[in-house]
Amino acid sequence: MINGSCYKNALISGANNIIKHTEEINALNIFPVPDGDTGTNMSMTINAAAQALEELDSKSIAEISSAAASAMLKSARGNSGVILSLLFRGIANGLKGKDSINGKEFTAALREGVKTAYQAVMNPTEGTILTVARMACEAGELLSIKEDDPIIVFGEICSAANAALAKTPNMLPVLKKAGVVDAGGQGLCMIFDGMLSLIRDGVMIENEQSSEKISSKEESTAEFFRNAAAEFDSVINFTYCTEFIIGKNPDITKSYMELKAYLETLGDCVVVADDEDIIKVHVHTEHPGKALEEALTFGQLLTVKIENMKEQHRKAAEKYEREKAKAEAEEKKRQSLKPVAPVDETGFVSVATGEGIENVFKELGCQHIVSGGQSMNPSTEDIYEAVIATPAKNVFVLPNNKNIILAAEQVVPIVQDRNVIIIPTKTIPQGLGAMLAYSDEATVELNAEYMTAAAKKVSTGMVTYAARNSEFGSTKIKEGEIIALNNGKLTHKDKDPVHAVVKLAKEMIHRDTSYVTLIYGNGINEAQAEAALQAIQSKSGSNVEVSLIEGGQPIYYFILSVE
Numbered sequence: 001m002i003n004g005s006c007y008k009n010a011l012i013s014g015a016n017n018i019i020k021h022t023e024e025i026n027a028l029n030i031f032p033v034p035d036g037d038t039g040t041n042m043s044m045t046i047n048a049a050a051q052a053l054e055e056l057d058s059k060s061i062a063e064i065s066s067a068a069a070s071a072m073l074k075s076a077r078g079n080s081g082v083i084l085s086l087l088f089r090g091i092a093n094g095l096k097g098k099d100s101i102n103g104k105e106f107t108a109a110l111r112e113g114v115k116t117a118y119q120a121v122m123n124p125t126e127g128t129i130l131t132v133a134r135m136a137c138e139a140g141e142l143l144s145i146k147e148d149d150p151i152i153v154f155g156e157i158c159s160a161a162n163a164a165l166a167k168t169p170n171m172l173p174v175l176k177k178a179g180v181v182d183a184g185g186q187g188l189c190m191i192f193d194g195m196l197s198l199i200r201d202g203v204m205i206e207n208e209q210s211s212e213k214i215s216s217k218e219e220s221t222a223e224f225f226r227n228a229a230a231e232f233d234s235v236i237n238f239t240y241c242t243e244f245i246i247g248k249n250p251d252i253t254k255s256y257m258e259l260k261a262y263l264e265t266l267g268d269c270v271v272v273a274d275d276e277d278i279i280k281v282h283v284h285t286e287h288p289g290k291a292l293e294e295a296l297t298f299g300q301l302l303t304v305k306i307e308n309m310k311e312q313h314r315k316a317a318e319k320y321e322r323e324k325a326k327a328e329a330e331e332k333k334r335q336s337l338k339p340v341a342p343v344d345e346t347g348f349v350s351v352a353t354g355e356g357i358e359n360v361f362k363e364l365g366c367q368h369i370v371s372g373g374q375s376m377n378p379s380t381e382d383i384y385e386a387v388i389a390t391p392a393k394n395v396f397v398l399p400n401n402k403n404i405i406l407a408a409e410q411v412v413p414i415v416q417d418r419n420v421i422i423i424p425t426k427t428i429p430q431g432l433g434a435m436l437a438y439s440d441e442a443t444v445e446l447n448a449e450y451m452t453a454a455a456k457k458v459s460t461g462m463v464t465y466a467a468r469n470s471e472f473g474s475t476k477i478k479e480g481e482i483i484a485l486n487n488g489k490l491t492h493k494d495k496d497p498v499h500a501v502v503k504l505a506k507e508m509i510h511r512d513t514s515y516v517t518l519i520y521g522n523g524i525n526e527a528q529a530e531a532a533l534q535a536i537q538s539k540s541g542s543n544v545e546v547s548l549i550e551g552g553q554p555i556y557y558f559i560l561s562v563e
Contacts, residue, residue: 001100002150002199004064008053009204010195011068015050016207017194018187019043025190028183033374033464033485038183041078041377045085046191048075060099065092065109073410074381080184082380082406083117083129084191090116103153107140110157120406127171129184135164136192151200158192165189178471238267238284241307242291246279249299262294278302284309337368337389342418346444347392350431351378351400351408354521354553357428364435366398367391373401373428374555380410387415394419394444396451400431402488419444423451426488427462428553429517429561430455461486461504461560463497482557497557498528502535508562509540516546517561521553532558 002010018025018039025039052071058064069092072085093116094109095101101109114137118124139160144153165185169176194205256279260272267285279298283291288306295301348366352358353376358369368386372378387395395418399408405424412420421444425431437454438447462485470477475493477483482494484504491507494500501518509516518536520529533548540546551559 001102002061002106003100004059004061006199007061008056008058008064008068010198011046011064012050012053013198013203013205014191014194015043015046017197017205018190019047019207020205021190025183025187027468028180028186029468033467033483037375038078038080038187041081042084042184042187042191044379045072045076045081048072049088061101062092062095062098065095068092073414074384075379076407076410077377077379078403079406080129080187081377082410083121083184084188085380085410086117086120087113087133087188090114101150102148103140103150104144104148106150107137107144107153107157110137110140113137120409125172127168127175128182129188131168131171132161132164132182132185132188136161154196154199158189158196161185161189161192236284236309236313238269238286239308239310240285240288241309242281242283242285242288242305244281244292244295244304245302246281246295246298247300247302248277248279252298254298256298259294259298263291266291337385339388340391342391342393344392345394346447347390347395348398348435348438349383349386349390349395350398350435351383351404352428352431354551356549356551357519357553360432360549360551361435364432365438366435372404373553374403377401377403377407380407383408384411384414387411387418387420390418392418394421396421396423396438396447398423398425398431398434400425400428402426421448423448423455425455427458427460428519428551428559429458429460432517432561433458433563457563459487459508459562461501461508461558461562462556463501463504463558463560464556466493497524498532498535501532501558501560502539504558505536505560505562506539508560509544513540513544513562515561515563516540516544517549518546519549519551519553519559519561521551521556521558524557526550 022039022043025042026037029037049068049071052067053064056064056067065088069085069089072088076082076085090113091109094112098105110133114130114134117133118130121130124130136157140153140157143156147153165181168182168185169180172182175182197203197205256272256274259279259281260270263270263272263281263283263285266287267283269282269284271282273280281291281295285291292301292304349368349370350361350366351370351372352361353371353373361369367390370378370382370386372382383397387397397408397411397420399405399422405422405426408422412422423434425434434451434455437450439450442450464483464485466477466479466481466483469479475490477493482497482500483490484492484494484500486504486508492500492503494503505516516536518529518533520532529548529550533546537546553559
């Protein structure tokens with residue numbers, strides 16, 4: 001039998017296993033656009049359960065599974081994270097009232113999990129994490145008819161999950177073409193394998209992040225320079241921090257103390273260490289060239305590092321002020337997210353990032369902005385906190401990203417004192433279009449229809465960079481190249497983001513187009529934005545109104561809204 005203690009440790013072992021392989025799973029992402037990668041989203045989701053269980057001392061598998069499922073639901077990020085949380089939510093429902101279980105009871109609970117996960121997805125796609133979970137469950141059910149030993153049954157479930165994972169490329173052509181398996185399915189297999197290690201072998205997978213180790217000599221050198229820097233105060237009397245290592249010339253009879261004495265005439269913070277066949281040097285000076293010239297009279301230079309400390313100090317001060325301002329803004333935002341009574345009739349919550357974009361949503365009536373978007377998928381709990389901090393009986397939520405919609409939908413059943421309406425906006429332009437469609441005169445139901453319909457009419461173009469090497473059709477994409485997306489479909493690559501967005505606009509604007517909004521983000525200056533605006537205006541015709549917004553968004557150089 002598997003009791004609560006065993007299941008708790010198994011879940012922690014499973015969480016540790018996927019955390020160890022997060023980047024490996026992320027690498028399975030076949031689309032080159034930077035995003036909230038599957039491995040990261042699943043790891044963060046189940047790690048929340050592992051952290052919650054660390055403090056829970058119970059031998060009841062029902063209590064353990066319920067606590068884990070609750071923590072995972074709150075921290076669920078991205079579609080893969082939400083599906084994972086729903087799988088374990090269904091398992092928890094199937095384990096209610098049980099202190100321990102056999103193999104047959106676990107497969108019955110897993111069946112509840114698979115059912116819950118499938119029901120949450122509007123159009124389930126086979127060849128994904130859903131398929132891996134379903135086929136694993138079916139294999140477990142078949143074996144449990146004649147064998148209810150939980151160790152044997154769970155072993156069969158893990159084997160079947162890995163076998164199903166290997167079949168995913170044959171179910172999804174895009175996976176087969178890329179030569180990879182489904183990332184979500186791989187993540188689930190990692191979790192199951194980590195759980196099996198504990199259940200079958202009694203071995204807890206440890207959460208040890210891999211790291212490159214430097215040689216003892218390199219470590220000694222690094223420690224030398226760290227200690228040298230620590231010996232001196234923060235006053236910058238000289239500009240250049242100069243560090244180098246000399247390979248001694250055996251024919252030179254001069255003492256390293258002569259080098260030290262010379263360097264003290266050039267600057268301060270001088271440390272010279274004689275170490276068998278090398279001399280290590282640290283000095284702050286205005287003349288690093290003279291220091292290096294003198295060093296050459298003792299032997300060959302093996303390494304040299306020269307840094308402008310005044311520039312470093314200036315950048316560090318600027319970074320400190322930015323981080324301080326950011327922290328203060330985040331704290332102010334957290335303070336504003338206290339639960340409030342629903343007194344107003346209607347309120348709005350939007351997911352967005354970028355100061356300019358956030359301000360536009362606020363101007364349109366959004367009381368709270370949840371920070372997030374591409375590559376920064378907020379959790380269900382993040383959205384929940386914004387909803388209950390909105391003083392309205394009816395709260396419209398705009399996810400503005402296809403990978404956030406499912407997480408937002410999980411908020412609906414857990415909010416008890418107000419009505420939550422999810423408008424399934426997949427992009428920032430769709431979210432803005434939905435907000436503009438809201439009418440004070442219409443009912444909540446009609447507004448939901450108006451806003452959803454308006455979002456669907458907005459076409460979205462995006463210019464970003466390739467996060468990885470990839471291939472689409474006959475087009476090979478290299479990491480770092482500028483790429484353009486028309487409603488999520490990669491259309492062309494370029495070397496210049498301005499040229500890319502102008503070409504993209506030309507593709508998207510048609511005879512029925514009335515409005516085009518160009519939103520520029522990080523990496524684009526005002527002159528570039530104005531150049532893009534003028535070029536698009538010149539190609540759009542007099543019947544099209546083109547406007548420009550400084551969005552400040554990361555990831556995307558330009559976001560294009562076409563209506």
